[in-house]
Amino acid sequence: MSRHRASLGTLLRHVHLNGPLSRAALAERMGVNRSTILALTSELAAAGLVREENPEEVLGAGRPSFVVRPETGRVFVLAFDVAVDRLVAARVGLGGTILDRRETPRPRTGVDLDTVVTGLAGLGRELFDAAPPGTVCAGVGASYCGMIRPGDGMVRYGPELGWVDQAFGTELESALGIGLPVAVGNEAHLGAHAEFVRGAGIGSPDLIYLHGDVGVGGGILVGGRLLGGEGGYGAEVGHMLVNPHGGRECLCGSRGCLEAETGEYALLEAVGRAGEFGRAAVRDVVREAADGKPEAEAAVAAIGDWLGIGVANLINLFNPGVVVFGGTLRELYAVAAPQVDARIAQHGMPVSRERARLLPSGLGDDATLIGAAEKGFDALLSDPLDVLLSARTSPARPPVAAPGGPR
Amino acid sequence: MSRHRASLGTLLRHVHLNGPLSRAALAERMGVNRSTILALTSELAAAGLVREENPEEVLGAGRPSFVVRPETGRVFVLAFDVAVDRLVAARVGLGGTILDRRETPRPRTGVDLDTVVTGLAGLGRELFDAAPPGTVCAGVGASYCGMIRPGDGMVRYGPELGWVDQAFGTELESALGIGLPVAVGNEAHLGAHAEFVRGAGIGSPDLIYLHGDVGVGGGILVGGRLLGGEGGYGAEVGHMLVNPHGGRECLCGSRGCLEAETGEYALLEAVGRAGEFGRAAVRDVVREAADGKPEAEAAVAAIGDWLGIGVANLINLFNPGVVVFGGTLRELYAVAAPQVDARIAQHGMPVSRERARLLPSGLGDDATLIGAAEKGFDALLSDPLDVLLSARTSPARPPVAAPGGPR
Missing domain, CATH: 3.30.420.40 (ATPase, nucleotide binding domain)
Incomplete structure (x- = not known):
């Protein structure tokens, strides 16, 4: 990956994790000059990932610096959490805001892969289909309380449900059917990362x-x-x-x-x-x-x-x-x-x-869910433009024609 | 530090850890072309850190590639180990060869900072003074079985001798008196690194x-x-x-x-x-x-x-x-x-x-000592030319005049 594309990701990560930042603050954090920030921001704005605002509210001396904020309402990930008593899914906007969520109870024991995957995929499709027209799903992350193989989200061992070598990641990807891979992580690993970037740590x-x-x-x-x-x-x-x-x-x-x-x-x-x-x-x-x-x-x-x-x-x-x-x-x-x-x-x-x-x-009960969302954002924040090319615009169905013809 | 200086360090680290490598192998490992290797090698050779050899022994097809080897006999570090029953010092050449060593027994308990430092510094000076004329000491590392503060080698806690907050690193530097800082590490940390780069791991x-x-x-x-x-x-x-x-x-x-x-x-x-x-x-x-x-x-x-x-x-x-x-x-x-x-x-x-x-x-009983030597080499391998400027040529005394005048 080129340095330029990595820099796009770095800038996007800053505003994703910190919220709106001035060009000056970004320049300082990234150790580059303002004109580089200007160029990177323009490119990210053209891709619909960030928005620049004239900070009319800026007070004090000096030239006001434009504020760069993530397009929270437009770019999202789907995040899943297999909790001990329920299945949880959320649509989480760039910037980390939980925009929408669904939960369904699950039995404590005797739950097989198919049941979990079907349940989660159903919740995920609901969220995806309910997303505002033109919004973009840029990734999918999932949390599971077991030992997860990094490459493909295989649950090598999950004592709570007695799972051994269950193809959770690939099955969920397939059941979800939106053409995006599912990045699976161990729930406590994800919780640790979430607390580090957005929580107590x-x-x-x-x-x-x-x-x-x-x-x-x-x-x-x-x-x-x-x-x-x-x-x-x-x-x-x-x-x-x-x-x-x-x-x-x-x-x-x-x-x-x-x-x-x-x-x-x-x-x-x-x-x-x-x-x-x-x-x-x-x-x-x-x-x-x-x-x-x-x-x-x-x-x-x-x-x-x-x-x-x-x-x-x-x-x-x-x-x-x-x-x-x-x-x-x-x-x-x-x-x-x-x-x-x-x-x-x-x-x-x-x-x-x-x-x-x-x-x-x-982050309380949402630590693992937020960690799953961050895992879903990983690819986008590494190489934003490349990921956008394969991202899915939601909803995929054609817009419903309004009575009386197109407006 | 510039990229160029970092590359000099990277090349030097490769031959230090691997021994002689062909220009072709270096180019592949560093992901750069042969002309870059040629330039870096020339600079390191001029500084007396590596030597290039015409590989007359190379057999087989293709253009023979010059072999780059570390100047083991010319550039060294001093390495110290406070073992439980003895004090150990060694002169270790670039490339990791133990060139010379001294040991002295020590009592098992009741040994204070001054005794340890004086003992080690004496061994270290002997090694330094006995080094061949024109050889260069590029760093000093020391191993201690305690909790070591990274910045200055303070022993925060060493239960074996009952040490608490003893200024081991700075005192040893001062007693050694060759104008180089002493990089101190916990013995098992150093052993781990040594086993990773040169041992079982x-x-x-x-x-x-x-x-x-x-x-x-x-x-x-x-x-x-x-x-x-x-x-x-x-x-x-x-x-x-x-x-x-x-x-x-x-x-x-x-x-x-x-x-x-x-x-x-x-x-x-x-x-x-x-x-x-x-x-x-x-x-x-x-x-x-x-x-x-x-x-x-x-x-x-x-x-x-x-x-x-x-x-x-x-x-x-x-x-x-x-x-x-x-x-x-x-x-x-x-x-x-x-x-x-x-x-x-x-x-x-x-x-x-x-x-x-x-x-x-x-690495057996020498694991911690070799780890200390690697710690002594750290600065040189990060920025070779900068470290050479402050390195000490040994021995500092003027050469002894031979009978019958200069040869």
């Missing part, structure tokens, strides 16, 4: 995101880049062994894994609600603990203790600037912080933890 | 290096880059909590850390040799285990079990291509592989471990 390139649901997923940024490892399957924090002496059984077949000790089954069983599941139940227990109900307090403390061991280990290994708690861990951390902090103080090396901040997710 | 950019001595250090490469984290203190694998239920006391003040369960004190105590220490003693036990002595076999198995838990956790977290065992863990793994492998099979996710190879260090 902005400005913290060494970031750990922990996502709790049935299991506990992890996404880790090292120097601003997602830790993939040799095959893209890194950051399986949920299967770190924390309790080697008769720990709880884990969905993966082992025992004493971090997710077995801190996932929602552990919490709900500890308060005598074995058999229940779901975020609502977890939030009940957390509320009871916050209200001082002893059984809930004890359960939260015990689970917070294991979570603290896991986090202390991660701090020693990664020397992170920030650890973000997402999914049900967001609520759990709110009440279990004393236990987590105590374990970090006990097992974390002082130098490793001296600058690590522990924070709740800034 | 060549071609494996997702690499974990575990270094055993009194403690257990870790160096981790993610996508070919050393995991530093927010402050450069990443990969403290030795303080991962593996035994939360009454584990052994650790030098860090906690209990149940990986290094408390797998370091040499644990092994020697398990065979009734508490109070002893050192690699020789560890090797005794390993030899006894290999010979089938039951007490040694049981000790090795117990410790291998904890090591396996640690490695399984690291495999889940990093999805590495290779795990390299260095220091005393090299010998330990040779006899404890069954336990390590069993724990990985039990706790490592199949997808995470499917392509992970476990290997003994390719």
Whole structure:
């Protein structure tokens, strides 16, 4: 790819992530002069990706600098999230705004690939067909709580639904049928990236995101880049062994894994609600603990203790600037912080933890969905003009003729 | 830095790491044409960094391509290693050859900064003064088993000698007195890099290096880059909590850390040799285990079990291509592989471990020293001509006049 095309992508990424920016600010951030910005902006504006505005509202001294903003209403991606209790789809505009969304509940277990793909594709088509005429779909991203092969979105292993080697990415692409590939990511990897670019971790390139649901997923940024490892399957924090002496059984077949000790089954069983599941139940227990109900307090403390061991280990290994708690861990951390902090103080090396901040997710329940949208935008932001050539204008159906003939 | 100067560094790095390469091979590896290689090589040869040779030995068809080789005998770095039982210094030539070395024993405990610095600087000066006239010292690197601040080589924490905030880098620079800064690194970080560029991990950019001595250090490469984290203190694998239920006391003040369960004190105590220490003693036990002595076999198995838990956790977290065992863990793994492998099979996710190879260090006891040398070469390989301007020609003393006047 030429330098020029890469620069178009860089400029577009700046306004996508930061919102409207003046030409002067863009010139400074990109380390180029204003005339280069002018040329790049013109080209992106002609392609319908950005719009320039005369900043009449600019006050103060100096020549006013035109403001460049992303065409949020015109260019979008479709984002999908396979959550533990529902399927979610969204149409997300350039700039990161969720423009439209659809959800449908799903059974907790026994759901096969076909059911998930058909459900998601249906929601996606609805969103695509409902998009305003002339708007452009530039990519598709999807989040799944499993180990995802980078090239084709194959779910190599997803213990929650018991999936092994299921061709999620290619099947969803085919069922969706809009001629665009589906970029699939592990939900916690996507959550980590989303928190870094739009959430609690902005400005913290060494970031750990922990996502709790049935299991506990992890996404880790090292120097601003997602830790993939040799095959893209890194950051399986949920299967770190924390309790080697008769720990709880884990969905993966082992025992004493971090997710077995801190996932929602552990919490709900500890308060005598074995058999229940779901975020609502977890939030009940957390509320009871916050209200001082002893059984809930004890359960939260015990689970917070294991979570603290896991986090202390991660701090020693990664020397992170920030650890973000997402999914049900967001609520759990709110009440279990004393236990987590105590374990970090006990097992974390002082130098490793001296600058690590522990924070709740800034994006809440949408962290993984927003991460999927960002993954959908990746290709566009790398090479905007090339992607636009293959993008799909929505809706594909011909405009409905108005009564009385064309206006 | 200009692109041209960076290209000089890139070419020099290729021959430094690979040894002699033809102009054609360099052109291909750097993605430039042969005339560019010719120009870069001429400039580096004029600076005395490389030498071109007419490859009379080239057989086969086609125009013979000149071979570019590093000036191993002329440009060197000084490398230092603070090992647990000795101080080591070496003069290492461009290309990575150890040209000369000095060692001196040191007490195991109660050694202060001044003693270490004075000892190392003395060895370093001897090497510098003994270098052939006209040779050039282009950098200095040092390895220390502690948490090292990247900017100035401050030892923030080194539990083995009980050091906290000791100005190792700046004091060694000053005591050495040759006008070059000392680039200090954590021994396992340096070992990881050395194994990646010259050892067991060549071609494996997702690499974990575990270094055993009194403690257990870790160096981790993610996508070919050393995991530093927010402050450069990443990969403290030795303080991962593996035994939360009454584990052994650790030098860090906690209990149940990986290094408390797998370091040499644990092994020697398990065979009734508490109070002893050192690699020789560890090797005794390993030899006894290999010979089938039951007490040694049981000790090795117990410790291998904890090591396996640690490695399984690291495999889940990093999805590495290779795990390299260095220091005393090299010998330990040779006899404890069954336990390590069993724990990985039990706790490592199949997808995470499917392509992970476990290997003994390719560089043996010199891994950390060679890593220190590579750190010393860093500046030269980034901007060769700039570094040469500040390099020191050795020896600084005037040549001794030969009897009968100048020849």
